[in-house]
Amino acid sequence: MPGPDDHTDDVGWSVPPPLDDRLWRHPSELAELVPPRPRPRPRPRRRRVRGVRTFVAGVAGALVTLAVLAALGQLGGSDENGAPAVVRQAARPASAPVATSASVVEIADEVRPAIAKVRVEGAAGASSGSAVLYRDDGHLLTNAHVVTGGDHVEVTLADGATHSARVVGIDEVTDIAVLRIPARPDGEPHPTAVLGTAADLAVGQPVVAIGSPLGLAGGTSVTTGVVSALGQEVEAEGTSLLDMVQTDAAISPGSSGGALLDGTGAVIGITTAVAVTEVGLEGAGFATPVDVARSVGEDIITSGRAVHAWIGVQGSDLDRRTAGELGVEGGARVERVVEASPADDAGVTPSDVIVAIEEEAVASMSALVIALRERVPGDEIALDVVRDGERREVAVSLIERPS
Numbered sequence: 001m002p003g004p005d006d007h008t009d010d011v012g013w014s015v016p017p018p019l020d021d022r023l024w025r026h027p028s029e030l031a032e033l034v035p036p037r038p039r040p041r042p043r044p045r046r047r048r049v050r051g052v053r054t055f056v057a058g059v060a061g062a063l064v065t066l067a068v069l070a071a072l073g074q075l076g077g078s079d080e081n082g083a084p085a086v087v088r089q090a091a092r093p094a095s096a097p098v099a100t101s102a103s104v105v106e107i108a109d110e111v112r113p114a115i116a117k118v119r120v121e122g123a124a125g126a127s128s129g130s131a132v133l134y135r136d137d138g139h140l141l142t143n144a145h146v147v148t149g150g151d152h153v154e155v156t157l158a159d160g161a162t163h164s165a166r167v168v169g170i171d172e173v174t175d176i177a178v179l180r181i182p183a184r185p186d187g188e189p190h191p192t193a194v195l196g197t198a199a200d201l202a203v204g205q206p207v208v209a210i211g212s213p214l215g216l217a218g219g220t221s222v223t224t225g226v227v228s229a230l231g232q233e234v235e236a237e238g239t240s241l242l243d244m245v246q247t248d249a250a251i252s253p254g255s256s257g258g259a260l261l262d263g264t265g266a267v268i269g270i271t272t273a274v275a276v277t278e279v280g281l282e283g284a285g286f287a288t289p290v291d292v293a294r295s296v297g298e299d300i301i302t303s304g305r306a307v308h309a310w311i312g313v314q315g316s317d318l319d320r321r322t323a324g325e326l327g328v329e330g331g332a333r334v335e336r337v338v339e340a341s342p343a344d345d346a347g348v349t350p351s352d353v354i355v356a357i358e359e360e361a362v363a364s365m366s367a368l369v370i371a372l373r374e375r376v377p378g379d380e381i382a383l384d385v386v387r388d389g390e391r392r393e394v395a396v397s398l399i400e401r402p403s
Contacts, residue, residue, distance in 0.1 A: 085137035086189065087294075090196045090266040107208055107265040108222045113158045114193035115220045115258060117212040118142055118165070118179070120150035130211035130220075130258035131155060131179055132267060134294065136189035138181040141297050142257030143272050144170045147177050155181050158191075158220065169300035173308060173401065174288055175241055175272055176296045177257075193259055196266030198245060198289035199370050203227050209249040209271055209285065211258025220258075225249030225285075231317060231365040234286055243369040244286040245269045251285030260287040269293070291370045309375045310401035312341020317364040318353055326386050330363035331355040334385075346396040348385065355391070356384035372398070 114133040119126065129146030133139075140155065147153055153165040163181040170177045184190060205227045210220050229246040247260065251271045260269035269287025299306040318331040331353040337344050348354075354362055357371045358381055375381060377400040382393050 085135045085139070086192070087135050088192050088194045090194045090264060103263065104208055104222065104224060107261060107263075108210060108220075110265050111193055111210055111259060111261060111267075112220050113191040115158060115210050115212070116140060117156040117220075118146055118257060119154045119156070120147055121152045121154075122150040124149060128212065128254045129256045130254065130271075132257070132259045132270065133157075133190050133192050134195060134267070134297070136192050138183060138190050139168070139297070139301060140165070140179040140181070141270050141293050142177050142179060143270065144172050144175045144177040145272075146257050147179070148172075153179060155179060169304050169306070171296050171300065171306035174292055174296050174306065176270065176288060176293050176300075176306070178297050178300045194264075194266045195290055195294055196262055196264065196268050198268045198291055199367055201227055201230060201245065201262075201268060201366070203229060206263055207247055207249055207268070208261040208265075209247065209251055209255065209258060209287075210261065211251070211255030211271060221252075221255065223250040228284065231369075232286065241272070241286070241288070243289060243292065243366050244272075245289060245366075247285045247287065249285055251287075289366065289370060292373050295373045307377065308401035309372050309377050309379065309398040310342065311372060311396060311398060312338035312343040313348060313354075314338075315354075315365055317366075322353075326353065326355075326389065328353075328355050328386065329361060330367075331386070332362055332365045332368040342396050342399055346383075346394050348383070348394060348396070349387070351387070353386040354383055355386055358382055359384070 116131045116133060118129040118131050120129070127146070127150075129142060131140040131142035131146075134141050147167050148170060150167070153167060154162060155165040156162045165179040165181050168178040168180050181190075203226075207225055207227055209223045209225070212220055225248040227245060228248050232244040232246045234241040234244050245260065245268070249260070251258070256272050258271045259267045260271050262268050267290050269290055270293045271285060271287045296306040313332075313334050314336040315332050315334045318326075318328075318333050322333075323330050332355075334343075334348060334350055334352045334354065337348055337350060354368060356362055357368070360371065362368050362371060375398055377398055380395060380397045383396055385392060385394055
């Protein structure tokens with residue numbers, strides 16, 4: 001038997017090999033084996049009318065979209081000269097995408113022009129903070145504690161332009177304030193951040209914080225983290241900040257009034273750096289949900305102050321196990337009912353679980369507070385509560401939150 005190194009060159013064919021076993025072909029044989037290629041059909045010539053129709057359809061669609069936005073009030077209010085003030089809002093995604101390192105760079109580049117540095121001078125000296133341009137007519141959202149007690153407020157934009165700012169109003173309940181800077185000299189609108197919603201936030205969701213820490217030169221600072229908790233109550237300077245979003249993204253002094261962003265780059269909160277004294281919370285940052293901040297801001301611009309509808313309950317998020325036992329997706333568990341409050345008058349009791357307002361599901365205490373921000377004092381709302389395993393409806397007449 002031949003070995004692996006043996007050659008078989010002496011083995012030949014006694015007759016020409018069959019056609020399928022040969023390593024070569026004569027050109028005449030190939031011509032017989034290969035069928036002729038079919039000739040391509042000529043393409044019909046496009047008519048220009050189709051392009052005209054497409055253009056007309058596009059213009060018509062744009063006009064319809066603008067009409068719908070105007071009807072829904074998504075084009076914002078008007079400035080003091082009657083010109084419309086545009087507020088950029090994001091469509092509510094089912095879930096925000098994860099913020100990767102590449103997308104964080106893109107998010108920072110996109111949002112940075114709408115983040116401003118705030119310098120405040122007063123009797124106590126000078127301090128600094130951040131602010132978010134949210135209306136293209138020059139209105140900014142920031143923290144109330146950033147500008148409280150200041151005699152002169154100065155805002156520096158990302159392009160280096162510095163403006164003297166007017167404090168439109170302050171709301172200490174939510175730690176939100178509104179500033180106003182002049183229009184741009186070139187007549188162009190100010191760049192604005194896209195406003196999202198905090199109603200769909202989930203613990204563990206990646207977030208990006210952007211602001212101007214410590215008033216340092218060189219522009220804004222970007223940090224990343226996750227949503228650590230929702231519906232937090234924070235004690236700060238003698239007041240309680242309710243329904244705060246907690247994050248482990250670093251929020252240093254000077255970053256107060258900056259933006260907390262989701263994975264799409266939409267603002268989900270206005271960050272605040274408060275003096276936390278409890279051991280173990282030194283690395284915690286907090287933000288006011290953007291839904292609350294925008295509502296307060298619009299109240300301040302319209303009437304000079306924020307008006308809060310109040311129900312008079314305190315509580316916590318319903319855990320998943322209990323939610324499953326009750327057959328609901330989530331809810332707000334009532335732990336305390338303020339005496340003589342609207343909830344008390346309506347018969348709401350501790351251990352009740354609020355699961356809906358006006359048939360709209362309430363998944364958490366945060367969602368409850370945000371839903372109440374959409375109402376005004378004097379509104380009567382229907383609460384769906386679960387008590388002793390049974391679902392019932394309770395009518396509550398809202399009043400303005402007492403000081």
